[in-house]
Amino acid sequence: MITLGCDLGSTTAKAVILENNTVLASAVIPVRLDPIVSAEEVIALCLKRASLTRDRISGIVGTGYGQQQIPFVSRRESEIVCHAKGAFFHHPTARTIIDIGGQDSKVIKLDTNGNVLQYSYNDKCAAGTGRFLEIMADALGVSLEDMGETGLTCNERLTISNQCVIFAETEVVSLVNEEKEPGDILNALFRAMANRVCSQARTLTIDNDVIMTGGVAKNIGVFQALSQSLGVTLKTLPDLDPQINGALGAALLAQEG
Amino acid sequence: MTSGVRKIVAGCDVGSLAAKAVIMERRRVVASAIVRSGPKPAESAKKAMDEALAKANLTLNDIACCVGTGYGREKIPFVSESVSEISCHGKGAQFLIPSARSIIDIGGQDCKVIKLDAKGNLVKFITNDKCASGTGRFLDVMAKVMNIPVAELGALSLSAKDPITLASMCTVWAQADVIKHINERRPAADICAGVNAAMANRVAMLANAMGLENDICMTGGVAKNKGVVHALERIMGKRIKEVRQIDPQLMGAVGAALFAHER
Numbered sequence: 235m236i237t238l239g240c241d242l243g244s245t246t247a248k249a250v251i252l253e254n255n256t257v258l259a260s261a262v263i264p265v266r267l268d269p270i271v272s273a274e275e276v277i278a279l280c281l282k283r284a285s286l287t288r289d290r291i292s293g294i295v296g297t298g299y300g301q302q303q304i305p306f307v308s309r310r311e312s313e314i315v316c317h318a319k320g321a322f323f324h325h326p327t328a329r330t331i332i333d334i335g336g337q338d339s340k341v342i343k344l345d346t347n348g349n350v351l352q353y354s355y356n357d358k359c360a361a362g363t364g365r366f367l368e369i370m371a372d373a374l375g376v377s378l379e380d381m382g383e384t385g386l387t388c389n390e391r392l393t394i395s396n397q398c399v400i401f402a403e404t405e406v407v408s409l410v411n412e413e414k415e416p417g418d419i420l421n422a423l424f425r426a427m428a429n430r431v432c433s434q435a436r437t438l439t440i441d442n443d444v445i446m447t448g449g450v451a452k453n454i455g456v457f458q459a460l461s462q463s464l465g466v467t468l469k470t471l472p473d474l475d476p477q478i479n480g481a482l483g484a485a486l487l488a489q490e491g
Numbered sequence: 492m493t494s495g496v497r498k499i500v501a502g503c504d505v506g507s508l509a510a511k512a513v514i515m516e517r518r519r520v521v522a523s524a525i526v527r528s529g530p531k532p533a534e535s536a537k538k539a540m541d542e543a544l545a546k547a548n549l550t551l552n553d554i555a556c557c558v559g560t561g562y563g564r565e566k567i568p569f570v571s572e573s574v575s576e577i578s579c580h581g582k583g584a585q586f587l588i589p590s591a592r593s594i595i596d597i598g599g600q601d602c603k604v605i606k607l608d609a610k611g612n613l614v615k616f617i618t619n620d621k622c623a624s625g626t627g628r629f630l631d632v633m634a635k636v637m638n639i640p641v642a643e644l645g646a647l648s649l650s651a652k653d654p655i656t657l658a659s660m661c662t663v664w665a666q667a668d669v670i671k672h673i674n675e676r677r678p679a680a681d682i683c684a685g686v687n688a689a690m691a692n693r694v695a696m697l698a699n700a701m702g703l704e705n706d707i708c709m710t711g712g713v714a715k716n717k718g719v720v721h722a723l724e725r726i727m728g729k730r731i732k733e734v735r736q737i738d739p740q741l742m743g744a745v746g747a748a749l750f751a752h753e754r
Contacts, residue, residue, distance in 0.1 A: 250688035258751035337664075358659060358660070358661060359622070359661050362660050365663055369663070379713060396621070397621065398621060398622050398623050398662075399623075399661075399662070400628055400632065400662045400663065401621075401623055401628075401664045402601070408530075467727075
């Protein structure tokens with residue numbers, strides 16, 4: 235049985251093709267202006283990578299911010315349920331999931347069977363979301379891909395005292411004018427962002443294992459700062475892009491019919 | 492004080508975005524100045540004070556006492572003491588509007604709601620300086636993407652026919668929304684009105700958390716934006732008493748000068 239999961243997020247569209255619990259192919263693309271086009275493109279790319287045609291797919295589950303726009307789905311599921319499903323599939327010991335996307339952050343608590351117990355969702359404030367990093371990468375003139383590595387260690391320990399993206403950006407500009415090293419500024423930014431996510435996570439009780447997913451989990455600087463802030467050893471998906479976790483969960487749900 | 496000797500006092504309020512100076516004689520404002528704050532509070536303070544002194548044809552030596560206030564108050568070299576901006580706004584508002592019991596002060600990077608008793612003493616206050624939304628900074632960001640001076644946001648919004656709605660209060664998300672509306676060629680007036688309403692919504696949250704008593708007055712630079720003032724009145728269902736005698740952005744400096752007068 236071959237199934238497909240499609241997660242249409244605010245900044246990227248993701249798709250995963252699954253055959254009997256094995257990932258055949260996955261794809262991540264930036265969203266286009268038209269969400270339907272984003273969904274069609276990412277699904278087409280994923281099918282191509284798996285050398286399959288759509289008629290071979292027995293079920294498609296759609297999820298994410300733009301789930302209503304995904305064509306030809308058998309059904310739709312909430313991102314919370316899909317993330318829980320995806321993370322629990324790889325880590326049956328997962329009890330907490332921290333998912334940071336381009337424009338939101340979620341903290342999800344699971345029971346021992348992988349069912350969602352509780353969750354906290356932030357899409358009201360850009361602090362603690364991927365947008366924070368995008369704006370800071372712009373302000374510092376570094377690429378989003380490299381920034382994690384660049385800010386991994388610091389020579390001078392700086393502090394960003396604001397969590398608000400707008401105010402923090404002003405602080406970054408001042409630090410740049412003071413000729414501080416970009417790596418040191420990034421390191422301070424990661425700690426500031428980790429604190430923000432940590433406060434959100436602490437509105438729930440954090441139980442081990444804690445799995446970090448979403449595009450921001452690929453930023454090693456944030457990943458380590460968050461581990462430190464929470465005082466836990468974070469895990470992510472083994473051998474898989476953590477950004478596709480929601481789509482993976484959707485594909486797993488499609489297997490269940 | 493010996494009669495016949497002039498007692499001239501001053502107040503200097505160094506905020507995050509603007510430095511203000513007021514010179515008073517016999518509790519009357521004789522000159523004032525508002526300048527944009529630079530990176531160094533001491534220099535911004537001096538610039539504002541020099542400008543006010545020049546307007547009054549005075550020098551710093553003529554000032555019997557100067558009180559400093561605002562974000563950068565500890566850095567002002569020529570003041571004899573500094574007083575918190577909360578107390579100064581209370582003092583200034585109570586002097587100009589004796590019936591004032593609540594003050595909404597929106598500055599460049601913060602928003603404060605202050606409650607006073609009948610004598611103008613501070614009862615309690617709440618501040619938002621954590622989130623740019625609901626502060627002058629929100630309006631600055633939106634004016635910048637609209638490519639209009641922030642001072643025009645209020646007047647422009649008054650001719651709105653079909654105001655836009657901003658889904659989010661966060662400055663970052665609202666900015667993206669505003670850009671989308673600009674690209675859809677919505678009239679500037681409609682966008683301005685939506686921006687002012689979003690701003691007022693955020694401020695009303697803070698005001699409602701406090702519970703406001705009449706009379707309510709508004710101070711700080713944003714009080715000059717009629718669009719925000721009207722939207723705030725509409726949302727709170729309460730009238731805001733306009734400060735007519737002076738520029739409401741000078742209120743903190745007026746309060747500081749009044750404290751200087753009492754010294």
